[in-house]
Amino acid sequence: xxxxxxxxxxxxxxxxxxxxxxxxxxxxxxxxxxxxxxxxxxxxxxxxxxxxxxxxxxxxxxxxxxxxxxxxxxxxxxxxxxxxxxxxxxxxxxxxxxxxxxxxxxxxxxxxxxxxxxxxxxxxxxxxxxxxxxxxxxxxxxxxxxxxxxxxxxxxxxxxxxxxxxxxxxxxxxxxxxxxxxxxxxxxxxxxxxxxxxxxxxxxxxxxxxxxxxxxxxxxxxxxxxxxxxxxxxxxxxxxxxxxxxxxxxxxxxxxxxxxxxxxxxxxxxxxxxxxxxxxxxxxxxxxxxxxxxxxxxxxxxxxxxxxxxxxxxxxxxxxxxxxxxxxxxx
Amino acid sequence: xxxxxxxxxxxxxxxxxxxxxxxxxxxxxxxxxxxxxxxxxxxxxxxxxxxxxxxxxxxxxxxxxxxxxxxxxxxxxxxxxxxxxxxxxxxxxxxxxxxxxxxxxxxxxxxxxxxxxxxxxxxxxxxxxxxxxxxxxxxxxxxxxxxxxxxxxxxxxxxxxxxxxxxxxxxxxxxxxxxxxxxxxxxxxxxxxxxxxxxxxxxxxxxxxxxxxxxxxxxxxxxxxxxxxxxxxxxxxxxxxxxxxxxxxxxxxxxxxxxxxxxxxxxxxxxxxxxxxxxxxxxxxxxxxxxxxxxxxxxxxxxxxxxxxxxxxxxxxxxxxxxxxxxxxxx
DNA sequence: TTGTACGCGTTATCAA
DNA sequence: TTGATAACGCGTACAA
Numbered sequence: 001x002x003x004x005x006x007x008x009x010x011x012x013x014x015x016x017x018x019x020x021x022x023x024x025x026x027x028x029x030x031x032x033x034x035x036x037x038x039x040x041x042x043x044x045x046x047x048x049x050x051x052x053x054x055x056x057x058x059x060x061x062x063x064x065x066x067x068x069x070x071x072x073x074x075x076x077x078x079x080x081x082x083x084x085x086x087x088x089x090x091x092x093x094x095x096x097x098x099x100x101x102x103x104x105x106x107x108x109x110x111x112x113x114x115x116x117x118x119x120x121x122x123x124x125x126x127x128x129x130x131x132x133x134x135x136x137x138x139x140x141x142x143x144x145x146x147x148x149x150x151x152x153x154x155x156x157x158x159x160x161x162x163x164x165x166x167x168x169x170x171x172x173x174x175x176x177x178x179x180x181x182x183x184x185x186x187x188x189x190x191x192x193x194x195x196x197x198x199x200x201x202x203x204x205x206x207x208x209x210x211x212x213x214x215x216x217x218x219x220x221x222x223x224x225x226x227x228x229x230x231x232x233x234x235x236x237x238x239x240x241x242x243x244x245x246x247x248x249x250x251x252x253x254x255x256x257x258x259x260x261x262x263x264x265x266x267x268x269x270x271x272x273x274x275x276x277x278x279x280x281x282x283x284x285x286x287x288x289x290x291x292x293x294x295x296x297x298x299x300x301x302x303x304x305x306x307x308x309x310x311x312x313x314x315x316x317x318x319x320x321x322x323x324x325x326x327x328x329x330x331x
Numbered sequence: 332x333x334x335x336x337x338x339x340x341x342x343x344x345x346x347x348x349x350x351x352x353x354x355x356x357x358x359x360x361x362x363x364x365x366x367x368x369x370x371x372x373x374x375x376x377x378x379x380x381x382x383x384x385x386x387x388x389x390x391x392x393x394x395x396x397x398x399x400x401x402x403x404x405x406x407x408x409x410x411x412x413x414x415x416x417x418x419x420x421x422x423x424x425x426x427x428x429x430x431x432x433x434x435x436x437x438x439x440x441x442x443x444x445x446x447x448x449x450x451x452x453x454x455x456x457x458x459x460x461x462x463x464x465x466x467x468x469x470x471x472x473x474x475x476x477x478x479x480x481x482x483x484x485x486x487x488x489x490x491x492x493x494x495x496x497x498x499x500x501x502x503x504x505x506x507x508x509x510x511x512x513x514x515x516x517x518x519x520x521x522x523x524x525x526x527x528x529x530x531x532x533x534x535x536x537x538x539x540x541x542x543x544x545x546x547x548x549x550x551x552x553x554x555x556x557x558x559x560x561x562x563x564x565x566x567x568x569x570x571x572x573x574x575x576x577x578x579x580x581x582x583x584x585x586x587x588x589x590x591x592x593x594x595x596x597x598x599x600x601x602x603x604x605x606x607x608x609x610x611x612x613x614x615x616x617x618x619x620x621x622x623x624x625x626x627x628x629x630x631x632x633x634x635x636x637x638x639x640x641x642x643x644x645x646x647x648x649x650x651x652x653x654x655x656x657x658x659x660x661x662x
Numbered sequence: 663t664t665g666t667a668c669g670c671g672t673t674a675t676c677a678a
Numbered sequence: 679t680t681g682a683t684a685a686c687g688c689g690t691a692c693a694a
Contacts, residue, residue: 001466001467003686003687003688004687004688004689005687005688013664013665014664014665014666015665015666015687015688015689016664016665016666016667016689016690017663017664017665019688019689019690020663020664020689020690023689025689025690026663026664026690027663028663028664029663029664032663032664044465044466046440046443046444046462046466047444047687047688048385048444048446048686048687048688049441049444049445049446050381050384050385050390050445050446050686050687050688051385051670051686051687051688051689052687052688052689053381053670053688054379054381054382054385054670054671054672054686054687054688055669055670055687055688055689055690056670056688056689057670059381061424069406069409069410069413070403070406070407070410072401072403075400075401075406076401078400078425078427079400079401079427082400082427086434086437091424091426091438091441092424092425092426093392093422093423093424093425094409094423094424094425095422095423096409096410096413103417106417107422109377110380110422112377113377113378113379113380114380114381114422115379115380115381131377134375135332135375135377136332219605245605248605248606248609251609252608252609255608255609273606274550274576274579275579275604275606275609275610277583277586278579278582278583278586278606278610279606279609279610279611280610280611334670334671334672335671335672335673336671344680344681345680345681345682346671346672346673346681346682347673347674347680347681347682347683348679348680348681350672350673350674351673351679351680354673356673356674357679357680358679359679359680360679360680363679363680378671378672379670379671379672381670381671381672382670382671382672382673382686383671383672383673384672384686385670385671385672385673385686385687385688386671386672386673386674386685386686387672387673387674387686388686
């Protein structure tokens, strides 16, 4: 593969001149610049990004470490990150941690090794970002917050929106409201559960552990939770569900049991999905601004890459309750 | 940040020994190896992947360039690629080309610059992989085929499965079958349209351009197509749809027009989705083995990275028609 | 404005 | 087995 020396030789100039001509830093004689351009074309020369990064001591690559690539919420974040990064000339290394601490750790270490410019992470309870901090790699968390929070965070008002969802269900006449929550320790899961309690409390309804099931965020978790909660002696008459893959599982079980959302059991789920209005009754959701969250996370990270000294910020974005018929008795 | 020299100095050995101790290539005196290990820990040393790649003249990073990160079909591919790559010690740079030639070209050039080990690509009609081939970067196409096909390809029997879907609709009594197809030039879109014609032809049904609408693969495309086809004088009584985001658009329009899938209009869509059984009637689909396609594409690429000389292969995987009620008059 | 020469942090070669 | 040293390909002082 052609190197800068080959170009220099063919153009009859020094490598320094080639470098300058290509990077347009210093001014070079138009005649020489032209010779360089020709030589580049003739040789099909492409600068070696590795050598360049090594020399410049910086990379134009971000890592985005998310819990599940197949969850539309996270892919929307990814698109937001990617669009923003791309516009700034950065690439994005998408890492699927798969809710798996070991995989996440490998990715964190790879990010350090490859000297990536920064990392956007949706952390789990056992996330360890110390390798990143130790090497001064900027970190921004998205969706979830880190216990040892010494970095920027982009969050959603999960607690408030969960409470609002519960209040909505109560207003619609549901009284025995259950909660399908994510695993303990995951900050959004905990926050939504807190909001759920807040909502009950505000209406003087009593909280019961029998109405709560904590499970994985995927379809299987939703199935498991629905089966468990709905076969109890005194089952809930409504459910707050903590994500769209979970909601798929819950809705499947309801169908199998012959329960109709809305009429038989009120349903509100986190995350807007394209099929929300295709099912009958349509699904009431708490829509999180995933794309905007990704954009903001990327902007914060790029910002911090440019200025490492800025104090950490924490931004909370508002989710929006979209009322449809799955939370209405006559839906 | 600590370098290999720092480690060498602290351990009282040469950098060569440190390198050998860390890479376990040659055998080193256990005593020295131990001193190195301590020094590494004490300094929090992490090898510089850039310098290593530069010296070794190879990278352990693949690029996956796909048309749309928010399309579940592609994210399933991505997961297959990622799992396989990860197991082999490779990272995956996920690039969202967004059905946009310019973005794709930037990514292709970045792959060359960064000397990535290989590229997996779902090409558009104007994809240009010459920069990759020119630099001997291995390429595997997935889902779609490249005109100038000098690389491995992982495909689906799109034409046959489209024909099978049409035969199924005919067997269910639909006679005026329409097709919502992707943009011209995209090989899967063209193949599915060919299969659609095959299916009609086998049943001696006449093909009419009035029954075909070509549009983008996203929700908006599906909406546009459905509106157009269903407001014609003699509208279709069934539709073959070329992907799940498209299907969402089509189904929305049907709902708005008060048409019930199955009874009023038979529907078969490409790509299995988790919500297929949640809608009423449940959606008949042509399920493509996306995850397996991703796995295979990654394996082929890794294989070719190891042995560039192997002749190009083309693998076709079978899609599966999953019959549900949206293609049944009494569904 | 241009060229020389050095260093970025590794790994590989070659002697010892 | 170990160490000194030369690349890998580029950017950039510094001198001309």
